Amino acid sequence: MIFVSSAMVSTLILDVGFMAMLVVVAFAIVRLQSLFAIVMLQGVYSLLCAAWFVSLDAVDVAFTEAAVGAGVATILMLAAMLLADRESKPVPINRQFGPILVVILAGIALLFALPDMPTVGDGNSPANSYVGMDYIARTADEIKIPNIVTAVLASYRGYDTFGEVVVIFSAGLGVLLLLGLDGNAGKWKAKPNGIQLYAPSAPPARIKPDNDGGESS
Amino acid sequence: MAYFNLAAAFFVLVSMALMLGRLLLGPTLYDRILAVNSFGTKTVLFLCVFCFVIDRPDGVDIALLYALMNFIATIAVLKFFRYRALDVSLAKSHITQSDEER
Numbered sequence: 001m002i003f004v005s006s007a008m009v010s011t012l013i014l015d016v017g018f019m020a021m022l023v024v025v026a027f028a029i030v031r032l033q034s035l036f037a038i039v040m041l042q043g044v045y046s047l048l049c050a051a052w053f054v055s056l057d058a059v060d061v062a063f064t065e066a067a068v069g070a071g072v073a074t075i076l077m078l079a080a081m082l083l084a085d086r087e088s089k090p091v092p093i094n095r096q097f098g099p100i101l102v103v104i105l106a107g108i109a110l111l112f113a114l115p116d117m118p119t120v121g122d123g124n125s126p127a128n129s130y131v132g133m134d135y136i137a138r139t140a141d142e143i144k145i146p147n148i149v150t151a152v153l154a155s156y157r158g159y160d161t162f163g164e165v166v167v168i169f170s171a172g173l174g175v176l177l178l179l180g181l182d183g184n185a186g187k188w189k190a191k192p193n194g195i196q197l198y199a200p201s202a203p204p205a206r207i208k209p210d211n212d213g214g215e216s217s
Numbered sequence: 218m219a220y221f222n223l224a225a226a227f228f229v230l231v232s233m234a235l236m237l238g239r240l241l242l243g244p245t246l247y248d249r250i251l252a253v254n255s256f257g258t259k260t261v262l263f264l265c266v267f268c269f270v271i272d273r274p275d276g277v278d279i280a281l282l283y284a285l286m287n288f289i290a291t292i293a294v295l296k297f298f299r300y301r302a303l304d305v306s307l308a309k310s311h312i313t314q315s316d317e318e319r
Contacts, residue, residue, distance in 0.1 A: 010220075010223045010227075011223075011270070011271075013227070014223075014226060014227065014230060014267075017227075017230045017234075018230070021230075021233065021234060021237060024237065025237065028241050032241075036246060036249065037240070037241075037243075037249055040240060040249045040250070040252070040253045041240065041241075043253050043290070044237065044240060044252075044253055044256050047256055047257055047260045048233075048260075050260060050283075051233075051260050051263050051264070054263070054264055054267055054268075054276070055267060057271065059276060059279060062279075063279060063282070063283075066260070066283055066286060067286060070257065070286070070287070070290060071286050071289070071290045074290060074294065075290070075293050075294070075297065078294060078297050078298075079297070082297070
C-alpha cells in the first residue's frame with residue numbers, strides 16, 4: 001500500500017511538471033511575435049496536453065488531442081499564417097486591462113464554484129452514480145462489446161456521434177474552402193465550360209531537380 | 218521496476234523541457250521544426266514508459282500511432298514551407314512535369 005501511494009505521488013509530480021510546461025508554453029504563445037514559432041508552440045501545447053491526458057489515464061482523449069491538435073490544427077494554422085502576416089504586432093498595454101479584468105472575474109467565479117466539485121474517486125459523484133452505472137451493468141449483455149466507451153459512443157449514442165461527424169466534416173469542408181490549402185486560391189484560370197486550364201501548384205524557382213526530399217515513389 | 222519506469226518517465230519530462238527551451242530560443246525555423254518533431258518523439262517515449270508505469274502495456278500500440286502521426290505532421294509542415302501547398306506530390310516525375318507546365 002505504501003508502494004501504491006508513493007507511485008501515485010510520483011505520478012502527481014509528472015502531472016505538475018506537465019502543467020508547469022503548459023503554463024510556460026501558454027505565456028510564450030502570448031508573448032512571442034513570430035507567428036511560425038507560435039504555430040509550432042501550439043502543436044507542442046497539444047502534444048503536452050496529450051501526454052498529460054495519458055498521465056491522467058484518459059488515453060482516448062489524449063489520442064484525439066494529438067491527432068486533431070498536433071496534426072490537423074498545426075497544418076491549418078500554417079495555412080492561415082501563409083495567407084496572412086508572418087509577424088504579430090504587440091497590443092499596447094492600455095488595451096490589456098479590460099481582458100485581464102474579465103479573466104480575473106471569471107477565475108474568481110470558478111474558484112467560488114470549486115467546493116461543489118466531487119472529490120477525486122468519490123463513489124457518489126454524479127459520474128459514478130446515475131446513468132453511468134446503468135451502462136456498465138448493461139453493456140456486456142446488450143451490446144457485447146468489451147469497451148464500454150465504444151459501446152456508448154457507437155451504439156447507445158450512435159445518432160449523436162453521427163451528427164457530430166457530420167458537423168465536423170462540414171466544418172472541415174468550410175475551412176478548406178476558405179483557406180484553399182493549395183496556396184493559390186484566386187489564381188485559378190478555367191475555360192468557360194469549366195475545364196481547368198492552369199493551376200500553379202509548386203513554385204519552380206525553389207526546386208532543384210536533384211534534391212526533392214527523397215520521398216519519391 | 219515501477220520506480221525505474223517512473224524515473225525514466227521523469228527524465229523524458231526533463232528532455233521535453235529541454236526541447237521546449239530550444240523551441241522558444243531557436244533562432245532559425247528549422248531549429249523549431251526539429252524541436253517540435255523531437256518533442257513528438259518524446260511524447261511517444263513518455264507514452265511507452267508510462268503505460269508500463271500504470272501496468273497497461275497495450276499503450277505501446279497507441280504510441281506507435283503517435284509516432285506515425287508525428288512523422289506525417291513533420292512532413293506536412295516541411296512540405297508546406299517548401300511548396301506553399303499541400304497537394305504537391307513528392308514524387309520526382311510530378312515536379313518535372315509541373316516545371317514544364319510553367
